[in-house]
Amino acid sequence: MARQPELLIPASSLEVLKTAVIFGADAVYIGGEAFGLRAKAKNFSMEDMREGIRFAHAHDVKVYVTANILAHNDDLPGVRKYFKELKEIGPDAFIIADPAVFEIAGEICPEIERHISTQANNTNYGTYLFWWKQGAKRVVSARELSLAEIKEIREHIPEEMEIESFVHGAMCISYSGRCLLSNYFTGRDANRGACTHPCRWKYSIVEETRPGEYMPVYENERGTYIFNSKDLCMIEHIPELIDAGIDSLKIEGRMKTALYVATVARTYRKALDDYSEDPKQYRKNMPWYLDQISNCTYRQFTTGFYFGKPGDESQIYDSNTYVKEYTYLGIISGGKDGMYRIEQRNKFSVGEIVEIMKPNGENVEVTVRRLVDEEGNEQESAPHPKQVLYVDLGSRADMYDILRRAEP
Secondary structure (H helix, E strand, O other), X not given: OOOOXXXXXXXXXXXXXXXXXXXXXXXXXXXXXXXXXXXXXXOEOHHHHHHHHHHHHHOOOEEEEEEOOOOOHHHHHHHHHHHHHHHHHOOOEEEEOOHHHHHHHHHHOOOOEEEEOHHHOOOOHHHHHHHHHHOOOEEEOOOOOOHHHHHHHHXXXXXXXXXXXXXXXXXXXOEOOEOOHHHHHHOOOHHHOOOOOHHHOOEOEEOOOOOOOEEOXXXXXXXXOOOOEOEEEOXXXXXXXXXXOOOEEEEOOOOOOHHHHHHHHHHHHHHHHHHHHOHHHHHHOHHHHHXXXXXXXXXOEEOOOOOOOOOHHHEOOOOOOOEOOEEEEEEEEEEEOOEEEEEOOOOOEOOOEEEEEOOOOOEEEEEOOEEEEOOOXXXXXXXXXXXXXXXXXXXXXXXXXXXXXXXX
């Protein structure tokens, strides 16, 4: 019998973790302030991590903590201290790439599961079996694997061993995310969490005897974005993912907004639940999934390596810009006197038409009637990011509902 896969959602902050939980995650993965591969993300303090784990567990959702840097000698004392702190907080698993970090985690926190990051280049069943023998519960497949290869891995590993695979989000141009470009160009090591994303930069060729004369790599006068991959999206292929024996469907995006997380979590949650209930219902609702998944920023979609090696169509050569259909305005975090509290994220004004995005799949169009600041002063607009406001929407909203505005 096919397994019911876990939906694993990223979170960059406590607010986003709560959003992921409410909008349908089975598990959330987060990073602390050290030893993860998203040093530029907000990340979690120990206090926020403790609160986030408490909140998730109260909703029967698991939390995994990334510690997936490729460690250098001077990292190891700090790694040991870090795991001692995490032991007291009690996440459900660690996501690790480096063998030394893996051993330290097992020594200090033997009661906490260890999962092997995609950074460890997990491309065959022999590698999976190696990590199983070392004590790993789960291995994250390399993004270079096809569904046929993953299915073959499942046939060669123990039934209780778990496979986790990315199914949605940005694709790194490097091999399983191990890239040297950032370090080479800027001195910031992608494998220690400080990637500057040079794969999204605009490139041209310069002939060395003619410095300053830029020639396009591709037939486009603006140059070309030669490393710029489309985003992965497997919402149309839930049956194939399940058939391959994948236990956890992982969404990329540990630097994304709450709107992105809510949109992707809600869409994949409904798709998984629909397919579990009735495959015909899943196929019938495909237009809704495709419409909703495009409501957050993305770089066009591809199925990556799942159905064979991608060709030219998987790259974007003329720009590095996102498609953006909605703007994130804030999350409902309370209310009083018929108005709802938000910490505003982007500008909006009285009289504007916005949407209340609900975890159950509803999108309710409303008009902003009033805006009031914390001191009770009326405002015509909300121009300042992170300003706390109370908004009259003329309609019911609930805790953790998201406000968004459609873009023309």
